Amino acid sequence: MLLKAVKVFHTLAWFTIEACMLYVLYAGLRRRSDRRAGLAAAVVALETLVFAANGFHCPLTAVARNLGDATGSVTDIYLPTWLAKNLPAIHVPLIILAVALHWRNLATATGTPAGRKLDRLAA
Numbered sequence: 001m002l003l004k005a006v007k008v009f010h011t012l013a014w015f016t017i018e019a020c021m022l023y024v025l026y027a028g029l030r031r032r033s034d035r036r037a038g039l040a041a042a043v044v045a046l047e048t049l050v051f052a053a054n055g056f057h058c059p060l061t062a063v064a065r066n067l068g069d070a071t072g073s074v075t076d077i078y079l080p081t082w083l084a085k086n087l088p089a090i091h092v093p094l095i096i097l098a099v100a101l102h103w104r105n106l107a108t109a110t111g112t113p114a115g116r117k118l119d120r121l122a123a
Contacts, residue, residue, distance in 0.1 A: 002067055003064060003067040003068055003069055006060055006064055007064070010058070010060050011079065014079065016043070017043060020040035020041075020043040020044050021044050021091070021095075021098070023036070023037065024037055024040045024041050024044060025094065025097065027040070027102075028097075028098050028100075028102050029101060031105050032105075033105040033106050041098070041102070044095065048091075048095065056088065
């Protein structure tokens, strides 16, 4: 029962982080580098830091293993296997794109040469 609760928690956390990632991308594309985008980006950055600090493994993996899951998987029931295994490879380019979009937005807003150059590249 506790293992299932950990997996449900992981799935809810994953959906929240994914929603934040999608919003950061959406806001960047719509040129909205505002407080809401910053909060969503902070959620994504915090998750990325936790993941990296844990040796690029989800910290709930050890919890699942301690609760009896032989593989320690927290994604095997609620996420498709191919998606669970490829999340880092999917997220790295998305994070780079989001950073570039918001850098462009902020640089353009301040009128810096970098912002104007990024604007020409994006057009």
